[in-house]
Each structure stands twice: as structure tokens, then as C-alpha cells.
Amino acid sequence: MQTIRVILAGPRGRMGREAVLLMERTPHFELVGAVDYKHHGTKLCDIEGMPALAVPVYGTLEACLQEINADVLLDLTNPETGKLHIHTALKYNLRSVIGTTGFTEEEITHLTATAEEKKVGTIIAPNFAVGAVLMMKFAQVAAKYFGDVEIIELHHDQKLDAPSGTALKTVDLIRSVREPKRQGHPNEVEQLPGARGAKVDGIHVHSVRLPGLIAHQEVLFGGDGQMLTIRHDSFNRASFMSGVKVAIETVMGIETLIYGLENIID
Numbered sequence: 481m482q483t484i485r486v487i488l489a490g491p492r493g494r495m496g497r498e499a500v501l502l503m504e505r506t507p508h509f510e511l512v513g514a515v516d517y518k519h520h521g522t523k524l525c526d527i528e529g530m531p532a533l534a535v536p537v538y539g540t541l542e543a544c545l546q547e548i549n550a551d552v553l554l555d556l557t558n559p560e561t562g563k564l565h566i567h568t569a570l571k572y573n574l575r576s577v578i579g580t581t582g583f584t585e586e587e588i589t590h591l592t593a594t595a596e597e598k599k600v601g602t603i604i605a606p607n608f609a610v611g612a613v614l615m616m617k618f619a620q621v622a623a624k625y626f627g628d629v630e631i632i633e634l635h636h637d638q639k640l641d642a643p644s645g646t647a648l649k650t651v652d653l654i655r656s657v658r659e660p661k662r663q664g665h666p667n668e669v670e671q672l673p674g675a676r677g678a679k680v681d682g683i684h685v686h687s688v689r690l691p692g693l694i695a696h697q698e699v700l701f702g703g704d705g706q707m708l709t710i711r712h713d714s715f716n717r718a719s720f721m722s723g724v725k726v727a728i729e730t731v732m733g734i735e736t737l738i739y740g741l742e743n744i745i746d
């Protein structure tokens with residue numbers, strides 16, 4: 481199998497550390513550079529807690545791309561940096577796999593047009609866990625049969641974006657199969673602002689942030705005398721890595737932007 485040369489942005493993060501291990505154990509992945517604003521000019525092995533890999537570290541993606549020839553950028557940073565990096569990757573015609581969340585619908589539409597125009601393979605994956613992808617797909621199927629749905633996403637308290645990228649993607653999939661609908665009593669009043677969550681076309685989204693959690697989501701469908709709950713839990717970040725691997729392999733063969741792993745794993 482052809483070796484895929486990867487630049488990893490965010491190697492010290494919770495996801496980044498798992499991704500470094502994925503690079504190490506995958507024979508056809510080669511980690512050729514890392515982007516970490518705190519450690520410019522060092523090697524990965526010089527950073528505390530990192531494996532003994534003599535991979536050069538750059539403070540910015542631009543600086544990295546001046547020196548490193550890579551096939552794919554894997555971005556696992558934060559919403560602000562992820563947005564900057566996807567634009568930089570497109571500018572340099574570098575394929576990218578973006579696990580970082582926080583993209584709006586408008587941003588994804590704009591990025592899709594740019595990736596298509598430049599024919600640069602790009603994957604934005606709000607959730608790499610196969611179980612989460614199935615949860616979203618099952619929710620899309622259920623939405624054809626149940627008109628009323630609420631989403632509860634639960635994450636660790638260090639998460640920057642709310643709602644989660646997974647919740648936004650779930651909304652997106654459900655909206656593709658149902659008409660906008662006002663849910664709940666027409667005269668309902670929020671005694672506390674936000675009590676009914678965020679609303680998109682009548683779908684209510686509730687975000688919970690608590691220490692001890694990792695990444696969890698429930699999609700609740702209500703009908704006459706019945707309720708269907710579809711739930712997924714990630715108990716560790718290793719749960720995301722098989723999806724990261726598939727995304728890196730897939731992005732090598734595409735010339736457009738794919739938003740969501742449900743479009744890859746059939």
C-alpha cells in the first residue's frame with residue numbers, strides 16, 4: 481500500500497495524542513510534520529509525554545508547508561485554528577481531514593465550493609466513531625416515521641463549541657428527511673431563557689457539559705404512546721481512531737469535500 485505522508489495539527493491534544501499513536505502503529509502512514517504553536521523548531525520527541533519520534537514541529541501550518549512535503553493534513557485543534565488550517569490547506573492544494581468541529585453550514589457550503597473548484601480532496605468529519613455515525617444514520621431513518629425529535633448531546637467540560645459538531649450533523653441529516661415543524665405546545669413559555677434548548681426548524685438541541693464525560697448523544701423521538709431513544713457513547717478517544725484512518729485513506733482518492741463519515745462508510 482502507498483505510504484501516506486501526514487501533517488498533524490494539535491499533537492498534544494486529547495485527540496492529537498491518540499492520532500500520534502495511530503500514526504505509529506499504521507505501517508502505511510508516515511507522520512512527516514506536526515503543527516504546535518508552543519513548540520516551533522523542536523521535534524515531537526522533545527515534547528513531554530510524546531513518543532520518541534524525530535518529527536519536526538512547526539508553530540504554524542504555513543511554516544510547516546514551506547519545508548515539508550505531505551499528502552494530508554490531519555487537523556485536531558480548536559474551532560478557530562481548524563478554520564484557518566482548512567483554508568491554508570486549500571490554498572496550498574493540500575488534502576485535509578478535519579476532525580475539529582465548530583463549522584457553520586455556510587462555512588461548509590463555501591469550503592465545498594472551493595475544494596471542488598480546486599479539486600482538492602477534503603473531509604470534514606464531525607464524529608469519527610463508527611457507532612456515532614450509525615446513531616446519526618439511524619436517527620435519519622427514524623425521523624421519517626417520527627415527526628417530533630429532540631437531541632441531547634453530552635460532553636466533557638473542556639469542550640469549546642456548543643452544540644457539538646455531531647449534534648449539528650444529526651440536525652442536518654434529520655432536516656434532509658422532514659419538513660420544518662414547531663414542536664411542543666404552541667403557547668409554551670421559557671421561564672428560564674434556553675430551557676427548551678437551541679431550535680433548528682423545530683428540532684430542539686440541548687448541550688450538557690460535565691467533568692467525567694467524554695462524548696455522548698441521545699436522539700429522542702416521541703410518538704403516540706411510544707418513544708424511541710437512539711444513543712451513542714464514546715468512552716475514550718481511541719473510539720475515534722478507526723474513523724480517522726479510513727478518512728485519511730479515503731481523502732487520497734477524492735477531489736471534492738465530504739462532510740460526514742456516513743458518506744464514506746456504507
Ligand SMILES: NC(=O)C1=CN([C@@H]2O[C@H](COP(=O)(O)OP(=O)(O)OC[C@H]3O[C@@H](n4cnc5c(N)ncnc54)[C@H](O)[C@@H]3O)[C@@H](O)[C@H]2O)C=CC1
Nearest residue numbers: 490492493494495515516517557579580581605606607608
Ligand atoms: N471528529 C471527531 O470525531 C472528534 C472531534 N473532536 C474535535 O477535535 C478538536 C480537538 O479536540 P481535543 O483533542 O479534545 O481538544 P484539546 O483541547 O485536547 O486539543 C487541541 C490541541 O490543539 C492545540 N492547538 C490550539 N491552537 C493551535 C494552533 N494554532 N496550532 C496548533 N495546535 C493548536 C492545543 O495546544 C491542543 O493541544 C475539537 O474541535 C473537538 O471538538 C474531538 C473528538 C472527536
Ligand SMILES: O=C(O)C1=N[C@H](C(=O)O)C[C@H](O)C1
Nearest residue numbers: 581606607639644645646695
Ligand atoms: O469535543 C469533543 O470531545 C468531541 N467533539 C466532536 C463533536 O463536537 O461532535 C465529536 C465528539 O462528540 C467528541
